Amino acid sequence: MPAIPSNKPYRVGRSRTGLGLFATKPIKKGTKIIRYFGPLLDSRNKKHDAIENKYLFELNGRWTIDGSVRKNVARYINHACKPNAESDVNVRKRKVVIRAIKKIEPGDEINYDYGTDYFKAYLKPIGCKCAACEKKRKKKRAEAWAERLRLKAKAEKKALKEAEKQAKKEKKAQAKLQARLKASRSVNEKEKLNGSSNGLARANGKSLNGHGGKSPAHKMMAAEAGILAKASVKQVSEGHASA
Numbered sequence: 748m749p750a751i752p753s754n755k756p757y758r759v760g761r762s763r764t765g766l767g768l769f770a771t772k773p774i775k776k777g778t779k780i781i782r783y784f785g786p787l788l789d790s791r792n793k794k795h796d797a798i799e800n801k802y803l804f805e806l807n808g809r810w811t812i813d814g815s816v817r818k819n820v821a822r823y824i825n826h827a828c829k830p831n832a833e834s835d836v837n838v839r840k841r842k843v844v845i846r847a848i849k850k851i852e853p854g855d856e857i858n859y860d861y862g863t864d865y866f867k868a869y870l871k872p873i874g875c876k877c878a879a880c881e882k883k884r885k886k887k888r889a890e891a892w893a894e895r896l897r898l899k900a901k902a903e904k905k906a907l908k909e910a911e912k913q914a915k916k917e918k919k920a921q922a923k924l925q926a927r928l929k930a931s932r933s934v935n936e937k938e939k940l941n942g943s944s945n946g947l948a949r950a951n952g953k954s955l956n957g958h959g960g961k962s963p964a965h966k967m968m969a970a971e972a973g974i975l976a977k978a979s980v981k982q983v984s985e986g987h988a989s990a
């Protein structure tokens with residue numbers, strides 16, 4: 748890490764994305780914190796135009812500061828979507844200073860907004876890790892979690908209601924069955940008391956005493972016997988007459 752004079756209000760330290768610049772003293776709003784510096788690159792120079800790194804600070808269409816040099820401590824300042832500092836660009840002087848836009852307390856990480864182009868090219872694809880974006884993500888996660896819990900509670904409530912409904916239904920069916928059983932028992936008891944042979948009782952009586960209903964075969968035999976009896980009476984009377 749670079750050696751920083753103790754009179755400076757910042758130090759390089761660990762941040763959530765690697766290294767960052769942190770305040771060591773209170774910094775008043777509007778104060779110049781540090782200069783962002785490095786070799787000036789001219790876009791009309793083919794060699795300059797071929798240089799590519801994460802620390803290029805474009806001043807205008809022609810001039811760019813190459814901030815990748817070690818001495819440029821400002822290159823440790825991370826981007827934030829809701830920063831506490833800003834880059835103050837003086838195009839005419841081709842100078843950039845980082846200035847506090849609010850009061851910064853010792854221990855606070857110093858950051859500024861890198862701008863839309865940088866954000867789109869480098870941060871959006873990997874997801875911005877700044878405090879504001881992390882907070883937003885955390886909030887979203889908490890909301891998603893709460894929503895999951897809500898849905899789960901809803902499902903459990905529904906299942907409970909369904910179970911209660913089912914239990915009620917079964918209880919009702921049980922009561923109905925019990926009532927039917929009771930009714931049929933009282934009918935059976937009545938039958939036993941008055942001796943009428945209905946249903947099972949009649950069937951049993953028939954098979955036991957053999958005096959049940961008459962079958963067609965019985966009826967025929969009875970009819971033939973009647974005819975024979977009549978015939979014999981006739982014979983007897985005729986014989987009597989001829990005698």
Ligand SMILES: [Zn+2]
Pocket residue numbers: 827828829875876877878879880881
């Ligand atoms: Zn962000």
